[in-house]
Amino acid sequence: MRGPPVRHPDDQREQLPAVEGTIADASEMKPGDRVVYPNQGVCAVVGVEEKDIAGQKLQLVRMRREEDGAAVLVPKNKVPSIGLRRVATGEQMEGVFHYLAAQFDDPELDWKVRHRDNADRLIAGGVLGVAEVVKGLHSLSRIRPLPTKEREQYDNARHLLVHEIAVSLGVPPVLAEDYVDYALMPPAGVKFTLKPPPTPVLLPSRPKKKRPVVEDDDLGLSDLGIDIDLSGALEAAVPEPADGEAAQGTEEAGGEEAAQEGGEEEGAQEIVKPTAPLAAKVTPQPQARQKKAPAAKEKAAAKKPTPKKPAPKKPAPRKPAATKGPAKKPHPPKTTAKRGGKKK
Amino acid sequence: MIRIVTLDRMDPSDLAFLTGTLYRAFGVGTEHAGEKPAPPEAETKDGRLDAVKLLREVAPVRSLPDDKVLYITSAPLALASGPLGEPPCWGFADLGGERAVITTSKLPQRGVTEASIEAWRQRLAREAIHAIGHTWDLHHCYDARCAMHPSWSQGLPANPDKELCSFCREKSERKIRLAKT
Numbered sequence: 001m002r003g004p005p006v007r008h009p010d011d012q013r014e015q016l017p018a019v020e021g022t023i024a025d026a027s028e029m030k031p032g033d034r035v036v037y038p039n040q041g042v043c044a045v046v047g048v049e050e051k052d053i054a055g056q057k058l059q060l061v062r063m064r065r066e067e068d069g070a071a072v073l074v075p076k077n078k079v080p081s082i083g084l085r086r087v088a089t090g091e092q093m094e095g096v097f098h099y100l101a102a103q104f105d106d107p108e109l110d111w112k113v114r115h116r117d118n119a120d121r122l123i124a125g126g127v128l129g130v131a132e133v134v135k136g137l138h139s140l141s142r143i144r145p146l147p148t149k150e151r152e153q154y155d156n157a158r159h160l161l162v163h164e165i166a167v168s169l170g171v172p173p174v175l176a177e178d179y180v181d182y183a184l185m186p187p188a189g190v191k192f193t194l195k196p197p198p199t200p201v202l203l204p205s206r207p208k209k210k211r212p213v214v215e216d217d218d219l220g221l222s223d224l225g226i227d228i229d230l231s232g233a234l235e236a237a238v239p240e241p242a243d244g245e246a247a248q249g250t251e252e253a254g255g256e257e258a259a260q261e262g263g264e265e266e267g268a269q270e271i272v273k274p275t276a277p278l279a280a281k282v283t284p285q286p287q288a289r290q291k292k293a294p295a296a297k298e299k300a301a302a303k304k305p306t307p308k309k310p311a312p313k314k315p316a317p318r319k320p321a322a323t324k325g326p327a328k329k330p331h332p333p334k335t336t337a338k339r340g341g342k343k344k
Numbered sequence: 345m346i347r348i349v350t351l352d353r354m355d356p357s358d359l360a361f362l363t364g365t366l367y368r369a370f371g372v373g374t375e376h377a378g379e380k381p382a383p384p385e386a387e388t389k390d391g392r393l394d395a396v397k398l399l400r401e402v403a404p405v406r407s408l409p410d411d412k413v414l415y416i417t418s419a420p421l422a423l424a425s426g427p428l429g430e431p432p433c434w435g436f437a438d439l440g441g442e443r444a445v446i447t448t449s450k451l452p453q454r455g456v457t458e459a460s461i462e463a464w465r466q467r468l469a470r471e472a473i474h475a476i477g478h479t480w481d482l483h484h485c486y487d488a489r490c491a492m493h494p495s496w497s498q499g500l501p502a503n504p505d506k507e508l509c510s511f512c513r514e515k516s517e518r519k520i521r522l523a524k525t
Contacts, residue, residue, distance in 0.1 A: 142486075174439045178423065178433075181431070183428050187497070
């Protein structure tokens with residue numbers, strides 16, 4: 001089954017065009033204007049007021065949510081970053097309906113990716129992003145019933161879409177909903193002459209969690225009270241030209257583990273395209289290892305006059321600890337401990 | 345409280361069935377609040393009634409703040425045309441509001457046999473629950489077995505259920521609980 005196109009190309013993160021109608025400056029807003037607050041709905045601008053909050057004088061834009069009259073206050077300097085936009089125009093709305101009535105794409109089947117993408121679309125995708133969520137979840141519901149969270153997300157997206165359409169076209173919300181479902185589920189015998197639907201807006205990538213950078217040689221063994229000098233072992237066991245390759249192999253394995261851990265933490269986005277982040281992580285590491293290799297060599301040379309001496313003999317007194325020696329082994333207990341912690 | 349107002353004459357047994365069904369569906373009292381004339385302003389050139397105008401112009405009935413008023417007419421209803429055309433109209437409501445209207449013109453023939461009358465009543469009750477559901481802020485549901493599924497959908501069975509799905513029921517119950525004064 002073909003999934004939807006990738007929506008988070010990392011390389012285009014900085015060049016993404018803003019959604020049409022996005023308000024870039026608070027000075028563009030005047031009292032009486034109708035704007036769409038992502039995930040909240042259509043709001044009417046009341047005005048700008050100054051408030052003393054925690055000893056700071058802040059200029060706040062006061063808005064009133066039209067649906068229930070709730071007050072929304074946004075700091076003036078935050079306006080460009082929260083994704084406020086103007087209510088979609090009639091032309092944009094027409095595009096939305098043509099998009100809704102177009103053939104269904106196969107839905108994204110990975111719920112993590114789907115849920116996160118949908119959340120992003122609701123915030124930063126404009127009216128077409130909201131329509132995408134409605135249509136995507138609707139098409140999924142034809143395959144299987146939606147889980148509770150997604151059912152709620154579907155209902156919220158539908159609510160936002162219906163209200164924006166109602167405001168944009170100047171019709172009651174139930175009529176707007178009839179229009180939406182007329183496009184999504186046309187009655188028997190009805191066929192629309194559709195224009196090509198508008199291209200969905202590319203969404204910015206989510207900031208990835210910063211993982212603490214652990215130096216290659218520091219495996220955290222000193223914290224466990226284990227002091228092993230592996231440099232001699234490496235020096236003795238592996239011939240020098242092959243050292244780089246061996247190190248690379250180890251790092252690749254480490255890279256895979258890191259990618260898996262990343263996948264666990266950051267969701268399935270890592271799983272979808274594991275090659276790119278893996279390559280990014282792997283390439284610099286062998287260089288680091290190669291740089292440190294001469295220092296290790298010197299150390300080993302100072303300690304051992306004969307390089308051909310079998311290496312395992314040297315750390316003989318620490319044999320019990322040496323069983324844990326291979327570089328990869330200390331990792332699994334760490335992850336197990338983490339998982340145990342999470343379960344609690 | 346749900347108050348049913350007829351814009352044309354209706355069989356009392358049908359009304360009794362409808363009040364009972366609405367009471368069971370939403371758990372709020374339901375009664376027939378009399379008959380009112382259809383507003384002439386709502387009539388369109390093709391003999392239908394403009395649903396939006398009808399709700400705006402129809403004579404009000406005495407009601408309390410959280411009451412819902414359901415109007416039933418036998419005349420076909422019309423809606424304003426949208427970007428892709430005019431959707432078929434089985435009923436119309438104010439989303440989260442007070443009033444709703446349904447038409448019996450699109451229901452299957454009532455007939456004279458018990459089975460056909462029962463089928464007609466079931467469908468009438470479904471449309472009534474659908475319209476009242478909108479007044480409790482319910483949106484259309486993708487589940488074809490739910491009363492909130494669009495009435496024109498191809499996925500709708502010939503004799504659709506008049507029950508709400510669990511999500512819609514819970515949502516309406518939440519709204520009703522909050523609305524009770």
